[in-house]
Every structure is written in structure tokens, then in C-alpha cells.
Amino acid sequence: MNSYLSSLLKRSPHLYAWEKEYKLKGKLWRGISTSFDFVSYLPTGAKVLELGCGDGKTLAALVAGDFQMTGLDVSPTAVDLAKEKIGSKAKFVVGNACHLPFKVNYFDAIVAIHVFDHLTENERKLAVEEVKRVLKPGGVLFFEGFSVKDFRFGKGIEVEPKTFRRKNNLWYHYFSLTEVKRLFFDFELVNCVEECVSRSISGQKVDRCAIKFIGKK
Numbered sequence: 001m002n003s004y005l006s007s008l009l010k011r012s013p014h015l016y017a018w019e020k021e022y023k024l025k026g027k028l029w030r031g032i033s034t035s036f037d038f039v040s041y042l043p044t045g046a047k048v049l050e051l052g053c054g055d056g057k058t059l060a061a062l063v064a065g066d067f068q069m070t071g072l073d074v075s076p077t078a079v080d081l082a083k084e085k086i087g088s089k090a091k092f093v094v095g096n097a098c099h100l101p102f103k104v105n106y107f108d109a110i111v112a113i114h115v116f117d118h119l120t121e122n123e124r125k126l127a128v129e130e131v132k133r134v135l136k137p138g139g140v141l142f143f144e145g146f147s148v149k150d151f152r153f154g155k156g157i158e159v160e161p162k163t164f165r166r167k168n169n170l171w172y173h174y175f176s177l178t179e180v181k182r183l184f185f186d187f188e189l190v191n192c193v194e195e196c197v198s199r200s201i202s203g204q205k206v207d208r209c210a211i212k213f214i215g216k217k
């Protein structure tokens with residue numbers, strides 16, 4: 001880890017909380033990955049970056065799609081876990097979504113599945129600027145974030161509007177459709193939908209609700 005990242009983690013408890021989670025629990029993500037149909041938008045060999053790749057759940061699905069994948073995460077332990085899972089089929093970078101170590105116009109697509117959810121309002125704006133910088137003209141952004149209708153909305157202490165800090169220090173922001181469209185206003189809108197899926201958790205029926213956005217630079 002370089003000195004920029006170690007100092008970032010030291011001064012950002014909400015980011016360091018991720019490193020602590022992965023160190024304590026190991027792999028965090030199981031089950032089915034996102035339902036985005038990447039293959040119908042991207043040609044074989046497309047250069048794709050997954051922001052906040054975690055331990056590699058979504059990255060594993062993307063690697064199967066024959067893209068040139070790079071996974072980036074702020075947690076060094078998450079990146080190690082993703083490397084173990086995926087091996088040499090992807091490149092890996094420990095880095096910050098708000099300060100991407102890539103050249104201008106480099107990627108054909110960026111995938112951001114539940115990573116903006118964990119940023120502060122200011123960081124979300126910085127990350128959007130970085131996504132725009134490193135995407136090629138015509139490049140595609142796939143975004144997914146939990147919505148205000150999600151059953152966990154309100155869990156924890158509200159630290160910014162619609163953003164809650166849980167006991168483990170992780171921050172959770174919940175989006176509305178309008179907010180997502182506003183955040184990515186200068187992308188050409190391909191699709192933006194809110195999807196709710198009913199789940200049974202500890203015998204109780206709950207709604208997991210997320211907003212999915214596809215846009216072109």
C-alpha cells in the first residue's frame with residue numbers, strides 16, 4: 001500500500017472500516033451478483049474497471065464475460081481476497097474511487113455496484129468526476145446503489161442526509177431515482193430503474209430495493 005492510501009485510511013474511519021471488516025470476517029459477499037447484462041452492451045475484450053470490487057463476487061461474473069478486467073478497492077485485504085478468487089484473469093489495484101490511478105479516456109466501461117453507497121456526499125461527487133475522466137467517450141457506466149425504499153433505510157445514526165453510520169463504522173447512503181439521475185446528469189441516459197425484491201430474513205418478509213443506472217459518457 002502506498003503512502004497516499006495509508007494516510008487516506010488513517011484519516012477516513014468510514015473507509016478504514018472496510019479494511020477492518022475484511023480482516024475480521026474474510027469474504028463478505030455471497031449469492032448472485034448483479035443482474036446487469038454486461039455482454040449485451042460491451043464487446044469481447046472491452047477494458048472494464050470495477051470500482052469497489054470487494055472480494056471479487058461481481059468481478060468473477062465479469063471475468064467470465066471475456067473482458068479485460070481491472071478490480072479496484074480501497075481495502076488491501078479485499079483486493080488480496082479477490083486475487084485469490086480470480087487469479088491472473090484480472091488486474092488488481094488498491095486505490096480510491098475518488099482519486100483513480102488511471103489515464104484519461106482509458107476504460108470502455110466502469111462498473112460501480114454498491115460502492116457509491118458507502119461514500120460521503122463530497123466523495124460521491126469526486127468519484128463521478130473520476131469516472132468521467134477515465135471513461136472513453138461513448139464508454140458505459142453501470143451503477144447500482146440501495147434505494148430509500150430498502151428495508152435497511154434508517155438503520156444506524158444519520159450522519160448526512162439519507163446516510164447512516166452503523167456500529168461497525170461503515171456508512172450507508174440510500175438513493176432516490178431523482179438523485180441518481182442528478183448525480184450522473186451529464187451522462188447520456190440509457191436506463192435508470194428502481195427494483196425491489198422481496199426476501200425472507202429471519203422469517204420476516206422484507207424488501208431489498210436498489211436503483212440501477214446505465215449511462216454513456
Ligand SMILES: C[S@@+](CC[C@H](N)C(=O)[O-])C[C@H]1O[C@@H](n2cnc3c(N)ncnc32)[C@H](O)[C@@H]1O
Pocket residue numbers: 015018019029051052053054055056057058059072073074075078095096097098112113114115118119
Ligand atoms: C458493498 S461492497 C461491494 C462489493 C462488490 N462491488 C461486489 O459487487 O461484490 C463495497 C466495496 O466498496 C469498497 N470501497 C468503499 N469505499 C471505497 C473507495 N473510496 N474506493 C474504493 N473502494 C471503496 C469497500 O472496500 C467494499 O469492498
